[in-house]
Amino acid sequence: MTANFDVRYTAQLARLHLSEEEIAKFQTQLSQVLAYVEKLEQVDVSGVEPTAHANAVFNVFREDATRDWFTAADALSNAPRTANQLFIVPKVIE
């Protein structure tokens, strides 16, 4: 499986630009990590249920009621670009 590992393609999926130098370096380093984790293939997991959370809880409900929380000004206070009490985002639709 490690043979198919492609840092350049995966970085696109992650919306993460990388330099050519980083791509080459991560390809080597992470291939080593993947070769190591592939030891898990030897473990017999037939009939074993996966664990997503150590102490699983299900269906945690709360009352569907409004409460005081961030104001618009609070929510915008760390935004790099705002206008008219709105976040400015790059153009999405051409």
Next chain:
Amino acid sequence: MELTALSVAEVQQKLRTREVSPTEVLRSLEARIMQVDPAIRGYLSRDFEAALQLAEKADVSLPLGGVPIAIKDVINVTGEPCTAGSKILQGYRSNYDATVISKLRAAGAIPFGRCNLDEFAMGSSTENSAFGHTRNPWDQSRVPGGSSGGSAAVVAADEAFAALGSDTGGSIRQPAALCGCVGLKPTYGRVSRFGLIAFASSLDQIGPFTKNVRDSALLLNVISGRDPQDSTSLNEPVSDYTAGLGRDLKGVRLGMPREYFIEGVDPQVDAAVRAAIKHYESLGAEIVEVSLPNTEHAVGVYYIIATAEASANLARFDGVRYGHRAADATGLLDHYGRTREEGFGPEVKRRIILGTYVLSSGYYDAYYLRAQKVRTLIRDDFTRAFEKCDAIIGPTSPEVAFKAGDRSDDPLKMYLADIFTIATNLAGICGLSLPCGFAEVEGKKLPVGLQLLAKPFAEAQLLQIAHAYEQSTDWHKARPAL
């Protein structure tokens, strides 16, 4: 004795009896920080004036009344920076308190100072911080451990009475071991994660760094409990964790996992831990052998699950709502790609790539699903071991503090150093590291950490067992020469 050398319990006693005032305590702490932190660099920032205002009106009758507590820079405190050690959050200011901070405030404590960490809590040496390295107070050429290296170093250097950190795979216990203080990772769900910047949501837990076990219990008393803001926090009763301290160890069984006493553990670490186990026997504990056969798979499982969760959690850093934003983007993909390229450091990038890959179409079952199944086997190992013993005992880290720069470019070697702490988070149990001796390396004394692990929500017994050892030894009283 210097005020700053006191424990939380000791300084709170002096505050309560009005022998000292909260402002005097804060001023002496600030003076100590000015004296030692230029060398240690445990703090990224602190707001002395804001803390002074809180000190002036502190209610010393409360459990932590008037006591300043340092906070890992990944936990939100209103009005303060929260960088997560990352350039992507440079300039960010929190406008809310994490639940642990609200709880500290309600108990009278004063959040004071932001501690350095590996970027987004990813690392074992604090060398992955975008804002400089923290040094080990025992030997400044060595790392303090990580990711909560700043929190551990400031407590060990008496420039904090206590600190909060977070532990995803050992990030509280390993730096506590390497710096010679007490670090507690509570059971998953014991402490609210609301307001903690998420790394791996199914593994993260906040916990205290303290100078002794009693202080650890005092802080756990305050920060524990169900929080409606964190649906994974559990509705288990919060006991008074100090109540059982001082009880003897008659009938207590400690399990030695044969997989934790192996080749590759530093001989001086091994010797100190074995001596501690002998000491426990002399205190009346019964030592039994247990087995955690899936230990060898823990690091592999962890680096699949933790990176997968991290890749999803870190998707929120998009340059829109907070944090760094790349200038002059030519379009949406360029905006995301460059914002994240410029904002994240190398280790975070590596883990995002790894996590994205193991979740990607065609590989999910082979990596992520399989890792979750092996995680079940690791949990089952602990369940079986705890049928034979009350707590598991062993080394926290296979080694003492290593030299800065030694392995910062060898991720796999760095990951393998977490072998004894990682399984705890995968199983969701609680664990603690406390000082159990020193190794002599190149003429320097370096602390060794003893790790105790217990069943989910067995923190009271875990602390009781740790306390019995601590109170019959002197290791926790040793201080680095600064």
